[in-house]
Amino acid sequence: MKQIRLIAVFTMMVFGSVLSFAQEIAHIDTQAVIESMPAYKKAEADLQALGKKHEDAIAKLQADYKTFMETAQKDLAGKSQEEAQKLIAANKYQEKEQEMQKKYETYAKA
Structure with a gap:
């Protein structure tokens, strides 16, 4: 029984190592693929x-x-x-200034 297990494990190791050498490894430059897409170029132009x-x-x-x-x-x-x-009181300078600052901050955050 031990010998059968040993032979099975050995056989699996041999076939596993042979199969792993048969695999091909490839590298894809995803950035180049994305940049070549027309939708990406349009989105980039829209964003700009x-x-x-x-x-x-x-x-x-x-x-x-x-x-x-x-x-x-x-x-x-x-x-x-x-x-x-x-x-200052008659022209409400402080209120106008605060209003302008608030408008700027709100727009800059959005």
Whole structure:
């Protein structure tokens, strides 16, 4: 009984090693395959266009904020503390500034 088991194990080892040499090993460059797909190229172009659109929108928000701050500083230049406080309250500069910052942060996160 032991000999039969030994012969079976030996036979399995021989056939297993012969079969493992018969297998061919291949390497596929998946990145090259993916990049050659037309759908990938279209998706990449769409992503670039969307990124550019959002960059432009963020740049516009930043420019609007910068313009607002420059206008506010010009309005407040040369004013006394009391006059500046009245002007700030009348024009609601702080509320507008917070609103613009919140809008920018919300858009930048999305």
